[in-house]
Amino acid sequence: MPRTKEKESYRARLKAVGLRHTLPRERILTYLDRKNVHPTPEELYNGLKRRGYDIGLSTVYLNLHVLREHGLIYEFKDPKGYTRYDGYNEPHVHLTDVETGKVEDLPLKNLPDLDLEGLKRLVAERTGWEVQDVRIEFRGKGPEK
Template structure:
C-alpha cells in the first residue's frame, strides 16, 4: 500500500507542473526524495542501476533537465564545480565540507538571523539585474573530518 501511495504522490507532483508521468521520472524523483542526498547525474545513474533499474545515462540527463525546469528539482554546483541535484525544493541552503565533499541541507528556519532579501535588493539596485533568488553557501569542515 505504501508503494502505491508513493507512486501516486509522484504522479500528482508531475501532473501539477504539467508533466506526463514516466517510469524514469518517477524513479529519479523517488531516488532524490531522500533527505540530504545531492548526487551528480552520474552518481544518480549508478544509484538507479544499483537498484536494478534499466535506465540510460542520457535518459537521466534529459529527465533531470525537464524536472529541474519544472521546479521539481534544484540544481546547484558543488565546491569542485560539479552539477548536483536536490529533490528537496523548499528554500534552503547548503553546508559544504572542504575536505570530504559532504553536502548538508540547512533549512531557512535554522538560520533565523539570516535574511537574504536585503542582499538581493542591494545587488539588484547596484547591478540592474533581476535576482530571482539568493542562496547562501557555507563552506567548512564537517564533524567527521574535524
C-alpha cells in the same frame, strides 16, 4: 518503490509544471527527494541501478535536464567542479566541505533568524532585479568525525 500516496504526489508535482508522469521521472524524484542527497548524474544512475531499476544513463541525463528546466530539482557545481542535483524540497541552505566536496542540507527551520524573503526584497529594492529565488551555500571544513 513509492507507495500509492507518494506516487500520486509525484504525478501531481509533474502535472503542476506541465510534465507527464513517467517511471524514470518518478524514480529520479524519489531518489533526489531525500535530505543530504546530491548526486552527480553518474552517481544517480548507479544508485538507481543498485535499487534494481532498469534505466539508461542517457535517460537519467535527459530527465535531469527536463526536471531542472521545470524547477523540480536544483543543479549546482560542487567545489571540485562536478555538476550535482538536489531535489530536497524543504527550504534549506547547503553546507559544503571544500576539502571533500561533501554537501549537507541545513533546513531553514534550523536558522529561524535567516529571512530569505526579506533578503530577496532588499536585493530587488537596491538593484531593480526581480529576484525569483535565493540559493545560499556556506563553504568550509566539516567537523572531524
